[in-house]
Amino acid sequence: MELDEFDLALIERLRIDGRASYESLGADVGLSRTAARARVQRVLASGALRVVAMVHPEFDGIHAFGHLSLAVHGRTTAQVAESVAQFPDTPFVSIVSGRHSIVAELRSSDVANLADTVSLIRSVDGVQSVDTLLYTHLVKESHLPAAQQPESLEQFDDTDRRLLNLLRQDGRMPYADLADRVGLSRGATRTRVLRLIESGVVAITGIVNPTAFGMTRMTGFQLHLETDGATALSAIGRMAEVDFLARTLGRCDAVGTLITRTGAETIDILDRMRAIDGVRDLQSWTHLELVKEQYDRRPLRVLPRSVGAGAAR
Template sequence: MLDATDAALVAALQRDGRVSFQELAVQTGISREAARARVTRLLERREVRVVGIVAPDVLGLGALAHVSVEVAGDSAVVARALAGRDAVMFLSRTAGRRQLVADMRARDAAALDGELTAIRAVPGVRGIEVFRCVELVKDAYSSAGPEVPPRSSAAAPPDDRDRALLALLQRDGRMSYTDLAERVGLSQAATRARVLRLIESRAVHVTGLVASAAVGVREAAGIGLGVDGAAAPVARAAAALEGVNFVMTGHGRFDLVCGVDAPDRGRLLDTLERLRALRGVVRSESWVHLEIAKEDYAQISPV
């Protein structure tokens, strides 16, 4: 469990994964050297990982789905097989109607259909249920959310050097400009300018992925909601609730799917109850995450 200073450092890294040690020192009231030492320790212990989350349109990934998987036999065996697929970003073994749930991204609907067909063919998979995303309202690990404007469609597409930088940032969001410049063959000044442009245009959001136990998050769940009327207002209200870290609307058995985390089961139950009580919600189904089998948002091959 993090102490108050480490927790403040982690919160700052979640807001801006490339924040300087000097700025971290100012924000937390400690010396620059102490900030550096504490962040280094957090990274070495894997209590936090700083990575770049690349916008889906930059990656050319236009199809997102939440998939529930029914398994015959040992769900761990099937989870290992599914975790090996690049399209699977998040995978969890759960307690609920289905043994596994996965979040997937693909280039387009046809590519997503191909991925779903491949999952159906995995030994041990008895069947799948697919929730196709219409709008990603809130994403726990990107700048997506009700308060953040969408990425401009006029933003210039990344060139080869940009993509090389994005690939490196996906693996290590705090890689120095000197190291980045050496890897992509540019000057440090040119590299810095490109990275800042990619961040400011929201092509990438550099953030801290925090180990749940390190911040006291010991319970996590998902919930699907059916609504009477438009889903968008309910989704916005859900995204504003404390403890809700993921919201998307779409088509399938639900009208929206949410992710929830909490420091204990009582707080988790409270958040689930508040979601069920939202105006317009007429039905719900929840599942508890027992083991996160995969959480990997790197979608560009490293250079």
């Protein structure tokens, strides 16, 4: 599918507000409401874009985060990546260039369950070695609600959770359809959805495959920092091209992801990072194929070894 500048502009606005009206989308990019609607529906139908509810990890009981770098031997990289993607606690899996062949992100209820998942991934056929980083602080996560800590979760009931589950499937589901599914009026449904968004529990956003259609370049990086590096991380997090950044415990002090349009832009951003006071060393890798990006799915609280091992082979 060929995407022009209008398509890319619409996608960018849907990443900011996945429930933006067709009228406002058209006005933002210089199209009529009808033309904007047709383009958005075409992009959604192509699979280049999904609009879903991204729920705050605290709401789903997620308290442990990690990053894995995998070396592969004995099976193709694609086969191993598909096996790793079967685990419910791996919302992100990508084939990359460099020393490691695959990187994956882990999100689990606690460190013990995260460690169990790492052990299961080590046992997957074709996984030669696993290098694990634990996230100690999420500095920037474009896909999550902006609030570091959502308001009290006790105020939300089963109806709110049913609405969230529907919006995880289709973030642009009309209020009338949502209302029919949960048994409320359209006005009451709209009020609940807006309350969920304003509370910091959920963000409705467009999720794209950055390595598809030649749209963008996706680059991972790791940092070694001087002293605590807080000022350097703050500066890097403010860069528009930085899509994700986390403070880590392990082989490096931080790990992140860049989204850029061209190779020249990628080089420029990496050079700017290296020049920041407090950055001692920077290493990077290129994402070649995004195998899984499914942050809208709740992880299992307990992953039985027999089930996980069977799913991974």
